[in-house]
Amino acid sequence: MNRPIPGTVEVAVRHILSDRTTGIFMRTRKVAWRDTDYRVRRPATGKQSVELICSVCEASLLAEVTDEARARRRSAVHLILAVLCAVVFVASLVYAIHVGGQVRPEGESGPALFPVSIVAIFVTFVAGPLFYLRRSGSNGVTMLDAPKPRRAHAIVPVRRTVVSTGRP
Numbered sequence: 001m002n003r004p005i006p007g008t009v010e011v012a013v014r015h016i017l018s019d020r021t022t023g024i025f026m027r028t029r030k031v032a033w034r035d036t037d038y039r040v041r042r043p044a045t046g047k048q049s050v051e052l053i054c055s056v057c058e059a060s061l062l063a064e065v066t067d068e069a070r071a072r073r074r075s076a077v078h079l080i081l082a083v084l085c086a087v088v089f090v091a092s093l094v095y096a097i098h099v100g101g102q103v104r105p106e107g108e109s110g111p112a113l114f115p116v117s118i119v120a121i122f123v124t125f126v127a128g129p130l131f132y133l134r135r136s137g138s139n140g141v142t143m144l145d146a147p148k149p150r151r152a153h154a155i156v157p158v159r160r161t162v163v164s165t166g167r168p
């Protein structure tokens, strides 16, 4: 049981019960949800739309499932982008520290690349982790649409660790 079956992917329809942020200085976010697990069949090639029903509120969600190769490719692209961001971040940081620490005669502006490296540091600092998170979260299943009054849903990959429910 719970072993990955070729050609299928396990996802959960996440029904957000509550999403509250409390505190002024130390903000803590508490999200409560309930998942409905589904095993979705992947198409042989291309993409396919599937309908998933939330067991909590019976909302019907429209999801898009891509074939395995496409899902793997998308995940690989995100990983490459994350690694590139890390490389650019370190290189820009080293460069900015090196150039920023140089003493220049009055009136002479620094190299044109210096502001570029500062921008690169900030951009890659934000984008890198985002790409990395999307890599681990992308299994080729994305939510296309959810009914309007109950938009508080998400489709998440099911990660099986140790599941013991006591049932066979």
Ligand SMILES: [Zn+2]
Residues within 6 Å of the ligand: 014, 015, 016, 054, 055, 056, 057, 058, 059, 150, 153
């Ligand atoms: Zn629901």
